[in-house]
Amino acid sequence: MIQGAFVLACIIGLYFVALVFFERQKYGKYIVFSLICASFCLAYLNVTVHNDANNEAQLEALSKGGLVLMSSFLLGISAASSPRSSNKKRIFPLASLSLGVAAAILVMTRQSKETILALFGW
16 A cells, blocks of 8 residues: 555656646646655655665665655645745745755764664654
């Protein structure tokens, strides 16, 4: 079931990337949604290819980094899509994205599975 969701998220993400490239009007929300799909695929990568994995620490780092990115993308797109979008509200999605990317880099640069799980648990 998770492998099916993984494949479906990849297909949906590629569809929205294609929409951005082939539509004449550029929609930023399509790009963000395709990034959400890509981070979902990263988040469940360790469950999808667990049996074939050679380096479990690297797979766990990608998975946990994808979870962090997915939550920051979802928070950013929900703030950007709110009916009250003002200049002050535009800072919130950018702050969410930058904090998520920083946290994902922090998680993804760890070398052992134990430190990744300890850092992610924090």
